[in-house]
Every structure is written in structure tokens, then in C-alpha cells.
Amino acid sequence: MRKNVLIMLSVVLMCQGCLSKGKKEIVEHTNSPVEQLFRDFANEKGTVRVGVGGMVMAFARSFADTRGVTGVKVYSFGECSQEVKDRLNEAIRSLKDDTYETLVSTSQDGERTKVLVKIKEDRIRELVVITGGSDPALVQIKGNIKPEDIESLIKEHQ
Template structure:
């Protein structure tokens, strides 16, 4: 009886975790999909950009655009976002307007934003990840500077 209970517990735990994805798995799963546009701005490019403009601690940007993808890929992307469970990230914004959904998540370590991820589904599906050592005050400043412009 004890053995059966242990086996049942293990099965239930593994089923609860099945279907959940982490952020890196999400990017890796869709980066190589047909017709997904992938743009990666690495550390060297960001250092070069810092010569001409303030980068605010950003050292990498990755963008996946699903505009040219088949509807099936877009639906899998939407499902993957619904199943996204990554304890390293916390949601700071979640918006739902008509059929468009946007979610902004951050990974904060030692009072610095290490990653900011923007997930959008609806008319323009996209996945954007900004990596670096970003001060929350810098992010607030950028948001306030652009408030009401869009």
C-alpha cells in the first residue's frame, strides 16, 4: 500500500510539471521554427552602441517575431505562453485588450533586473527578451519619458 501511494504521488507530481515550460525552453522551442524571424543583438553590439547612446545596463536583446508564421505555429506559441511557469520571473504587467494579450515579466536578482521579457499574442505575436544589469530606476525613467506617446 505504501509503495502504491509513493508511485501515485510521483506520477501526480510529474504530471503537474508536464506541460510547464521555462523561459529558455520557450525561446529554444520557437527560435528554429519555419518563418519565425529571429533577431539577436549580442554583447559586442551593445558595447558598440554604448559609444553612441546610453544602454542603461542592457547587454543583449533577442526578438522572435511570428508575423510570417502559419496559424498552427501561432496557436502553439499562444498555448506555450499559457503553460509558461518559470519561478525565476515575476509578472509586472498583464494586459488583455480585444484578442491581443501582452505580458511583461522580469527576473530580478540583487535589486537589478537581469532579464525583461515581453510576450505578445493576438494580431502581432512576438517574444522579446532584454538581458543585462538594469536598474529599476532606469526602467521607470524610460517608462515615464514615453508615457502617453503610444
């Protein structure tokens, strides 16, 4: 899964052309289908949730370059029942959300991955990685992220 996430982030860098000026701004909606997906599966038995934001991110900025990231949520469903995984995989298959741009959507060996972004003023305001299959996961990164920061991050971790 980590390899897929790195590949998806690499694709984000190749798609920098989609960040052109004059582009219609995407309005953030807290009731978007993606937000609803996170809410619907957050409390399923076996879900591992990790969230960093607010005070913790402010504290982290004093010790490290957070590259514009203001919050991160990671939900892992590897320990959930097969019924939960099946429902999540179906929700991922049918997910459509006009408040995000789809950068990448792949399906390989029964694993479906989508990388979605919200872009405003040539900055990535939110990046969402959704992975289905036998070990599904949802990742949401919020902030004011420059595309070149993602590029340097990928180069550091190759």
C-alpha cells in the same frame, strides 16, 4: 503592440516596490520554461529574429547610454503559419516559470501579454515581454538595469 509594451513598461515602474532589499534572490536557469519557449519557436518558418548582444552592445556603449542593457532578443511570429501561432499561443497560455516574477499578465481582444522579470540586488537582470494573439512576439532584454532607467526611457518616448 507597441502601445501594449509601453503600458507594460509603465507598470514595471509602478511595481518598484517589489524590488525591496532582503528579497529572495531568483536564481537564473538556462533551462527555464521561458528560455525553452524561445528555443522551441526560434527556428519556425516565418519567424523574424533580431538579436543584439556581446560585441555589438559593447560597441554601442561607446556611442550611447545603453542604461545597463547587455543584450536584446526579439522574435516576431506575424509571418508564421496559423498552426505555429496556435501552438505558440497555447504555450503562452500555459506558461509557468518560477524563475521569473510576473509583473503584468493581461488578456484583451484575444491578445495575451505577460511581462516577466528576474530581479537581483535591486536591479532588473532580465525583462521578458511575451505577447500572444494574431501577431505574437517574444522580447528578452538582459542586463543590469536600474528601475529609474526604465522610467526615464518611458518618459522620453511618450
